[in-house]
């Protein structure tokens with residue numbers, strides 16, 4: 114069997130600055146890598162995929178998702194962030210068994226591939242036992258998606274596990290011994306399909322000694338930090354960046370999730386320390402984190418990744434995130450212009466555009482995940498992580514501006530083909546993996562978990578039980 118694939122005649126949106134957008138190009142994949150891009154490429158022994166009329170993009174990067182929550186999808190549709198903490202993190206999370214993490218990570222990773230997400234940053238704060246950690250990694254590996262396993266805190270036997278029992282910051286530390294074991298035994302290869310990060314809670318959520326321990330653990334393990342900051346209107350979410358600066362913990366390549374209420378001084382700290390941001394606009398708008406400040410970050414040259422965060426409360430695909438950020442960032446500018454010019458005769462300037470949005474969902478996302486050296490653009494030498502969007506679909510054709518076709522017209526149903534690391538995982542709109550057993554497992558996990566908490570109005574499964 115050949116390990117060469119030739120994608121013939123697609124509209125190729127490379128996201129590579131040198132190569133740009135190619136209206137009719139071939140892509141040759143050899144093994145796990147993109148070997149060549151150009152017109153009229155030939156490879157006699159290659160498997161040929163005809164992409165004429167279709168749009169080829171680098172795979173989407175989801176820069177922050179709590180994949181373990183896939184088992185409890187749609188359990189919290191109307192929640193604010195405050196309600197979410199109390200219901201999902203304090204009640205559901207301690208009830209999770211390793212089997213629930215197995216089922217959720219498998220189903221969540223399959224969901225990603227189906228939606229054209231080729232890299233998933235799994236923000237896994239469900240490390241209740243070593244078996245939970247092993248389950249999370251095992252199921253990411255099974256699915257053959259590229260992923261960053263962001264190792265987080267345990268939830269077992271804790272009540273207020275972000276804030277600590279005295280609400281003055283948690284004394285609970287990430288399990289350093291377990292993190293070291295996962296790093297050395299399972300995820301030691303920084304070029305592997307699964308790499309590792311440390312999912313920390315940070316200042317204002319933890320005692321200073323816990324913060325220092327976790328940041329220094331990340332440094333010891335040689336992995337990046339990813340941390341939620343400046344979300345919601347609670348006083349305790351303010352000043353996290355300045356606190357990190359005061360502790361000399363502003364590490365390069367740290368991902369600051371949400372970042373809705375960073376001050377100008379703190380934005381300067383993110384930029385100057387080589388940090389990046391992960392924005393989950395659908396969640397941020399719905400749940401009250403604040404606006405998704407993509408334009409602010411982009412103007413400062415800070416990489417912007419998009420993310421889905423929690424399946425409990427919003428759709429978990431990048432089309433949703435692209436729509437949400439495009440509408441909200443433009444909406445904010447329009448409103449500012451209206452407020453400055455009450456006659457309403459001045460057109461709004463300085464609006465974000467669809468090309469920025471596609472870059473955030475792909476190349477910038479890879480920078481945020483710390484793996485832009487190997488994915489995020491269709492560049493010879495990079496890994497073959499590609500998605501083909503059906504340009505002839507009833508909601509996509511006729512194509513005039515192909516970037517707009519992807520960002521504004523397309524949805525999950527148009528994801529025709531998904532290739533990760535040179536392997537075809539979805540073809541002709543169908544996942545090549547078995548879905549029957551994983552679906553049974555995630556539904557059984559749902560049934561168990563909803564039985565562990567008080568039923569909520571609207572829960573069909575609770576009524577059935």
Ligand SMILES: [Zn+2]
Pocket residue numbers: 177179236341370422
């Ligand atoms: Zn989150």
